[in-house]
Amino acid sequence: MTTQQLIEQIHKKKSFLxxxxxxxxxxxxxxxxxxxxxxFEFNKAIIDATHDLCVSYKPNTAFxxxxxxxxxxxxxxxxxxxxxxxxxxxxxxxxxxxDIGNTSTMYAKAFLEDLxxxxxxxxxxxxxxxVEPFLAFENKHAIMLAxxxxxxxxxxxxxxxxxxxxxxxxxxxxxxxxxxxxxxxVVGATKAxxxxxxxxxxxxxxxxxxxxxxxxxNLYDVCSYGMNDDIGLLINSSRGIIYASNxxxxxxxxxxxxxxxxxxxxxxxKAR
Amino acid sequence: MTTQQLIEQIHKKKSFLxxxxxxxxxxxxxxxxxxxxxxFEFNKAIIDATHDLCVSYKPNTAFxxxxxxxxxxxxxxxxxxxxxxxxxxxxxxxxxxxDIGNTSTMYAKAFLEDLxxxxxxxxxxxxxxxVEPFLAFENKHAIMLAxxxxxxxxxxxxxxxxxxxxxxxxxxxxxxxxxxxxxxxVVGATKAxxxxxxxxxxxxxxxxxxxxxxxxxNLYDVCSYGMNDDIGLLINSSRGIIYASNxxxxxxxxxxxxxxxxxxxxxxxKAR
Numbered sequence: 268m269t270t271q272q273l274i275e276q277i278h279k280k281k282s283f284l285x286x287x288x289x290x291x292x293x294x295x296x297x298x299x300x301x302x303x304x305x306x307f308e309f310n311k312a313i314i315d316a317t318h319d320l321c322v323s324y325k326p327n328t329a330f331x332x333x334x335x336x337x338x339x340x341x342x343x344x345x346x347x348x349x350x351x352x353x354x355x356x357x358x359x360x361x362x363x364x365x366d367i368g369n370t371s372t373m374y375a376k377a378f379l380e381d382l383x384x385x386x387x388x389x390x391x392x393x394x395x396x397x398v399e400p401f402l403a404f405e406n407k408h409a410i411m412l413a414x415x416x417x418x419x420x421x422x423x424x425x426x427x428x429x430x431x432x433x434x435x436x437x438x439x440x441x442x443x444x445x446x447x448x449x450x451x452x453v454v455g456a457t458k459a460x461x462x463x464x465x466x467x468x469x470x471x472x473x474x475x476x477x478x479x480x481x482x483x484x485n486l487y488d489v490c491s492y493g494m495n496d497d498i499g500l501l502i503n504s505s506r507g508i509i510y511a512s513n514x515x516x517x518x519x520x521x522x523x524x525x526x527x528x529x530x531x532x533x534x535x536x537k538a539r
Numbered sequence: 540m541t542t543q544q545l546i547e548q549i550h551k552k553k554s555f556l557x558x559x560x561x562x563x564x565x566x567x568x569x570x571x572x573x574x575x576x577x578x579f580e581f582n583k584a585i586i587d588a589t590h591d592l593c594v595s596y597k598p599n600t601a602f603x604x605x606x607x608x609x610x611x612x613x614x615x616x617x618x619x620x621x622x623x624x625x626x627x628x629x630x631x632x633x634x635x636x637x638d639i640g641n642t643s644t645m646y647a648k649a650f651l652e653d654l655x656x657x658x659x660x661x662x663x664x665x666x667x668x669x670v671e672p673f674l675a676f677e678n679k680h681a682i683m684l685a686x687x688x689x690x691x692x693x694x695x696x697x698x699x700x701x702x703x704x705x706x707x708x709x710x711x712x713x714x715x716x717x718x719x720x721x722x723x724x725v726v727g728a729t730k731a732x733x734x735x736x737x738x739x740x741x742x743x744x745x746x747x748x749x750x751x752x753x754x755x756x757n758l759y760d761v762c763s764y765g766m767n768d769d770i771g772l773l774i775n776s777s778r779g780i781i782y783a784s785n786x787x788x789x790x791x792x793x794x795x796x797x798x799x800x801x802x803x804x805x806x807x808x809k810a811r
Binding site: 289327329330332333335336339340343363364365366367368370371373374376377381382390391392393394395396397398412415416417418419420421422423424426427428429433436437440 | 561599601602604605607608611612615635636637638639640642643645646648649653654662663664665666667668669670684687688689690691692693694695696698699700701705708709712
């Protein structure tokens with residue numbers, strides 16, 4: 268999917284919501300556990316109930332790898348289901364990969380070509396040649412960690428490097444990499460003020476924002492500091508939506524929570 | 540496996556060689572492609588031919604994920620084969636994972652519990668709560684990226700942060716994390732002089748060293764700057780050993796290359 272197509276979807280749906288498909292067998296409704304592929308059945312129901320309210324789904328690969336072969340199969344079925352039934356959705360493999368060049372190329376092919384995700388999250392620590400292989404695919408995107416929403420973000424990401432915090436250096440440096448137009452960034456919502464500084468460095472890039480809701484970030488603050496002319500934000504919610512209920516009404520309740528966020532987003536878009 | 544058991548194996552085998560199982564179907568002998576599981580058949584032959592010359596095997600997960608479900612199955616079969624037939628081997632899942640706490644826990648379980656690797660490589664960018672879940676398993680280890688062997692290592696890892704290069708800060712900070720005794724570090728071999736500085740910070744930790752051979756690092760230099768009283772090094776070689784030949788004699792030729800390195804290591808151990 269091109270960035271322009273993503274922007275069109277945002278305006279059409281009046282939503283910049285991304286739903287995180289982080290499926291934990293201990294948290295899903297018990298009746299699903301009797302099906303052949305509980306993870307896929309859960310995802311399918313959530314997707315069918317929410318696809319018109321969001322522009323993106325983001326399975327975190329850890330939750331699938333945790334179930335070994337069966338988990339990997341559920342991931343394949345999930346991405347194929349989205350691509351076939353809802354091709355207008357921007358898909359994100361939240362994998363946080365990164366390795367030396369030829370190895371990153373293997374990961375990039377796995378996620379962007381074979382599984383056919385629109386994008387994959389990557390880690391910046393190994394630098395340019397670990398990320399560029401993910402940028403080499405036309406109309407595909409690498410979403411690089413810049414400032415994350417967890418406590419450990421302050422261990423290294425905010426250290427001063429040459430008079431500039433590391434995450435700013437990461438943003439700055441990456442702008443000069445080959446096919447940097449295919450880069451987006453992960454920026455946590457925990458401190459909305461950071462977005463002002465970030466927008467000075469990457470005014471036009473899309474930012475994937477975890478940490479709204481469960482992790483304490485505020486949607487209005489994030490939008491007021493982080494939005495650009497193209498909206499430029501994908502706000503992720505996982506647990507708050509997919510685990511809204513663990514009864515038979517789980518998909519219905521997920522829709523209710525997704526709708527609340529979509530309506531807030533519609534208000535925000537209108538108010539601009 | 541405990542660190543002490545690893546040290547005992549090193550002295551018994553007079554080797555601190557780690558063999559990287561980075562299997563690419565384009566590079567393995569053609570006759571294997573006709574078997575049901577070429578990746579596993581290749582690994583099995585390499586392992587049977589070299590297990591007495593090395594102390595560790597390190598499959599890089601990218602090379603398995605690249606083949607989807609079948610690849611994941613080959614990885615499972617490979618780790619099970621090693622654990623059953625050669626339990627004295629220290630196994631490394633080279634996965635370079637790292638995410639927020641509950642997600643890292645999923646990865647840690649997948650690799651250290653379900654697949655039963657002795658260790659997994661992790662990325663430091665997201666800080667303490669992204670790595671500590673990997674340290675919570677008794678006699679299991681997280682091997683954290685410190686200074687890597689690729690060109691991009693110099694993009695961020697060597698930036699000055701508070702008067703200290705970032706990789707040194709990463710080493711220093713991580714020493715204070717919970718169960719830090721289960722931490723080892725990835726340190727590339729491309730500049731052996733760095734090992735002097737690194738040993739000042741982590742004198743007792745094991746270092747996993749890629750980049751000897753194909754990537755230009757020198758074994759003797761690395762040992763002279765990086766070895767400690769317990770040896771404290773695992774030197775990785777992948778392509779130089781496993782692709783020594785792509786004919787029917789591939790396992791035999793892999794043994795020849797592994798033997799060369801083992802003999803150099805034996806000399807180095809003796810000379811101390």
